[in-house]
Amino acid sequence: GIQVEQSPPDLILQEGANSTLRCNFSDSVNNLQWFHQNPWGQLINLFYIPSGTKQNGRLSATTVATERYSLLYISSSQTTDSGVYFCAVLPNAGGTSYGKLTFGQGTILTVHP
Amino acid sequence: EAQVTQNPRYLITVTGKKLTVTCSQNMNHEYMSWYRQDPGLGLRQIYYSMNVEVTDKGDVPEGYKVSRKEKRNFPLILESPSPNQTSLYFCASSLSGGDQPQHFGDGTRLSIL
Numbered sequence: 001g002i003q004v005e006q007s008p009p010d011l012i013l014q015e016g017a018n019s020t021l022r023c024n025f026s027d028s029v030n031n032l033q034w035f036h037q038n039p040w041g042q043l044i045n046l047f048y049i050p051s052g053t054k055q056n057g058r059l060s061a062t063t064v065a066t067e068r069y070s071l072l073y074i075s076s077s078q079t080t081d082s083g084v085y086f087c088a089v090l091p092n093a094g095g096t097s098y099g100k101l102t103f104g105q106g107t108i109l110t111v112h113p
Numbered sequence: 114e115a116q117v118t119q120n121p122r123y124l125i126t127v128t129g130k131k132l133t134v135t136c137s138q139n140m141n142h143e144y145m146s147w148y149r150q151d152p153g154l155g156l157r158q159i160y161y162s163m164n165v166e167v168t169d170k171g172d173v174p175e176g177y178k179v180s181r182k183e184k185r186n187f188p189l190i191l192e193s194p195s196p197n198q199t200s201l202y203f204c205a206s207s208l209s210g211g212d213q214p215q216h217f218g219d220g221t222r223l224s225i226l
Contacts, residue, residue, distance in 0.1 A: 098161065099161055
C-alpha cells in the first residue's frame with residue numbers, strides 16, 4: 001500500500017517562530033489532508049489540499065502532486081499550536097478499502113511561551 | 114453547522130458488557146467510516162459504509178459490528194468488549210469517499226477493564 005512519511009518527527013519552538021512540516025507519499029493521490037490533533041485528542045481538519053497552495057491565517061500548505069510531497073507552514077507560532085500534525089492521503093489507485101485514508105506517523109510540535 | 118457527532122466522548126466499562134458508540138453527520142454524506150488510534154500503530158480503519166445498507170470491513174474489523182440503516186447514522190457496536198479494544202475511536206464522513214475532504218468527529222475514548 002501507499003507509504004506516508006512525515007518529518008521531522010518532533011519539533012520544539014519558541015512562541016513566534018516559524019516552521020515547516022513535510023509529508024512525502026509514495027504514490028499518486030486524489031485526496032491529501034492535514035490535521036492537527038490537539039491535547040484533548042480531537043482531530044482538527046486544517047487543509048484539504050491534493051494539489052496547489054492554500055492559506056488560512058497563520059497556516060498555509062502546498063502540495064506538489066507530481067513530486068509526491070506536501071508542506072505545512074506555520075508562521076508566528078503560538079502555544080495553542082502545540083499538538084500532533086498529521087498528513088493523510090487517499091491513493092488514486094484505490095486499494096483494499098475504499099475511501100480509507102492512510103495517515104503518516106505525525107509530527108509532534110511543542111511551542112514554548 | 115456541518116459536523117460529525119460522536120457519543121459518548123469518554124467511556125470506562127468492563128469486559129463483556131455490550132456497548133454502542135454512536136456517530137451522526139448532518140451533511141448528507143454517503144460515505145462514513147470508523148478508525149481507531151493506538152500509540153505506535155497510528156489510525157487504522159475498522160469499517161466503512163458507502164451508503165445506506167452498504168458496509169464493508171476495513172483493516173481491523175475483528176470484534177466490531179456496524180450498521181447503516183439511515184444515511185446520517187453509523188453506529189459502532191462492540192458486542193463483547195475486551196481490554197485490547199481500549200482505544201481512541203474516530204468516526205469520519207465524506208460526500209462519496211473519493212476526492213473530497215473527510216470530516217472527523219471529536220473522538221471517543223474507550224477504556225475496557
